[in-house]
Amino acid sequence: MTAPSTKANPPAARRRRKNDPESVRADILAVATREFSEKGLSGARIDEIAEKTRASKRMIYYYFNDKETLYLHTLEAAYQKVRLQEAELDLDHLAPFEALSRLVRFTFCHHAKNPDFIRLVMIENIHHGRFLAQSELIQSLNAGVIDVLTNVYIRGVEEGCFREGLDPRELHWLISALSFFNVSNQHTFSRIFDWHQAAPENQQKLEEHVTEMVLRYVRPE
Amino acid sequence: MTAPSTKANPPAARRRRKNDPESVRADILAVATREFSEKGLSGARIDEIAEKTRASKRMIYYYFNDKETLYLHTLEAAYQKVRLQEAELDLDHLAPFEALSRLVRFTFCHHAKNPDFIRLVMIENIHHGRFLAQSELIQSLNAGVIDVLTNVYIRGVEEGCFREGLDPRELHWLISALSFFNVSNQHTFSRIFDWHQAAPENQQKLEEHVTEMVLRYVRPE
DNA sequence: GACTGAACGTACCATTTCGTACATTGTTGC
DNA sequence: GCAACAATGTACGAAATGGTACGTTCAGTC
Numbered sequence: 187m188t189a190p191s192t193k194a195n196p197p198a199a200r201r202r203r204k205n206d207p208e209s210v211r212a213d214i215l216a217v218a219t220r221e222f223s224e225k226g227l228s229g230a231r232i233d234e235i236a237e238k239t240r241a242s243k244r245m246i247y248y249y250f251n252d253k254e255t256l257y258l259h260t261l262e263a264a265y266q267k268v269r270l271q272e273a274e275l276d277l278d279h280l281a282p283f284e285a286l287s288r289l290v291r292f293t294f295c296h297h298a299k300n301p302d303f304i305r306l307v308m309i310e311n312i313h314h315g316r317f318l319a320q321s322e323l324i325q326s327l328n329a330g331v332i333d334v335l336t337n338v339y340i341r342g343v344e345e346g347c348f349r350e351g352l353d354p355r356e357l358h359w360l361i362s363a364l365s366f367f368n369v370s371n372q373h374t375f376s377r378i379f380d381w382h383q384a385a386p387e388n389q390q391k392l393e394e395h396v397t398e399m400v401l402r403y404v405r406p407e
Numbered sequence: 408m409t410a411p412s413t414k415a416n417p418p419a420a421r422r423r424r425k426n427d428p429e430s431v432r433a434d435i436l437a438v439a440t441r442e443f444s445e446k447g448l449s450g451a452r453i454d455e456i457a458e459k460t461r462a463s464k465r466m467i468y469y470y471f472n473d474k475e476t477l478y479l480h481t482l483e484a485a486y487q488k489v490r491l492q493e494a495e496l497d498l499d500h501l502a503p504f505e506a507l508s509r510l511v512r513f514t515f516c517h518h519a520k521n522p523d524f525i526r527l528v529m530i531e532n533i534h535h536g537r538f539l540a541q542s543e544l545i546q547s548l549n550a551g552v553i554d555v556l557t558n559v560y561i562r563g564v565e566e567g568c569f570r571e572g573l574d575p576r577e578l579h580w581l582i583s584a585l586s587f588f589n590v591s592n593q594h595t596f597s598r599i600f601d602w603h604q605a606a607p608e609n610q611q612k613l614e615e616h617v618t619e620m621v622l623r624y625v626r627p628e
Numbered sequence: 629g630a631c632t633g634a635a636c637g638t639a640c641c642a643t644t645t646c647g648t649a650c651a652t653t654g655t656t657g658c
Numbered sequence: 659g660c661a662a663c664a665a666t667g668t669a670c671g672a673a674a675t676g677g678t679a680c681g682t683t684c685a686g687t688c
Binding site: 228305315325358360362368370392396 | 528529530540545553576579591593595598623624626
């Protein structure tokens with residue numbers, strides 16, 4: 187805390203040779219995130235991560251014990267980042283219908299803008315969620331995610347603009363499914379149906395469809 | 408064609424020593440499907456596939472040239488199997504609303520019953536659909552999938568029970584998204600929200616929700 | 629300014645892993 | 659029956675890969 191020598195530090199004239207643990211750790215984690223999300227746990231190579239890092243392979247094993255631990259930290263960091271962004275959403279001042287619409291659009295766009303995160307979750311599912319299960323951090327992080335949606339939903343039911351009997355957790359499932367699939371299966375879907383799904387105009391359309399779908403689903407009838 | 412000595416063939420008293428190419432090939436493909444879908448392209452090991460096969464590693468390289476080609480054949484076989492099952496669906500004799508409902512439920516259940524296929528598609532997406540792009544077979548197989556849905560949709564619009572202006576391809580996207588996610592993200596979702604998603608009663612509920620969601624989406628209003 | 633532990637670099641090892649060389653056995657056409 | 663080719667078994671090689679041993683430098687403390 188005393189030392190102001192954070193990362194981007196050519197402070198004095200000639201650069202002090204080294205020792206910047208926090209930055210090295212962060213750098214490794216950033217590179218690992220790219221590599222794991224791109225190639226998976228078994229596909230990523232420690233040597234390649236080391237090369238792309240300012241640090242050396244030795245440092246990877248110094249800060250993270252082995253490949254799997256590094257992967258776990260990567261996963262945890264990704265979830266943390268997501269939850270941080272989600273926390274910025276403030277829906278309480280909006281009417282329920284507006285709030286839900288906003289939430290859906292946010293989720294859709296957020297996933298679209300963070301393919302690394304989506305891919306890590308895909309990869310984690312390939313591994314049967316075995317690493318996620320080890321992480322108390324991620325479990326606790328996600329506890330409150332449903333709460334936001336629950337509040338909106340309850341308000342909506344009270345005001346009569348949402349129908350009763352829906353489970354917020356299942357509602358969250360539906361929103362996640364649509365937003366996740368948009369990123370996770372973009373490649374196969376685009377190729378099979380010869381449709382450039384990633385194109386802005388198509389993303390726009392899908393966002394509309396998804397929002398419309400969720401809103402129609404909660405509307406009383 | 409002349410030789411009736413297909414696979415399960417201890418035909419005469421003492422079993423002929425060997426040479427059953429078709430069966431060997433099929434066996435390798437079956438094992439490879441399990442291995443690749445379980446561990447991914449980079450995670451699967453040729454040696455392990457060889458061990459689990461009645462054949463030897465030599466045979467893998469004999470029939471399929473290398474690991475990636477074997478993976479591609481696995482992927483193609485998986486898509487072929489799916490399309491075969493889909494072809495059994497006969498929706499033309501049903502009213503549009505019923506037909507669509509049937510289609511959604513079929514897709515949902517089919518995906519749920521074929522996690523291997525889902526996982527292969529996940530893995531293929533991790534690889535940016537690079538292998539699928541090489542396969543003319545898969546491209547052609549999927550050409551007609553939209554047609555079924557298009558027919559149902561057009562009939563529905565004509566009879567006034569579906570609203571106009573929807574794109575069948577996008578409708579297919581929505582149905583796929585919900586059905587796919589149900590399998591692909593089961594592990595992470597279950598663990599994070601402490602909800603046994605695979606439990607029959609929950610699968611039942613999700614099937615209802617998904618169907619309801621799609622039907623509500625197409626209803627004119 | 630010596631001491632100590634944290635931070636870091638280099639070289640290396642043991643295994644794993646994809647793939648192949650080579651020999652052998654079955655099968656089919658004539 | 660015999661040539662010619664398809665199918666299969668065994669053993670091995672070369673490179674990649676996760677991980678470590680060992681030594682060196684940095685930074686704070688007395």
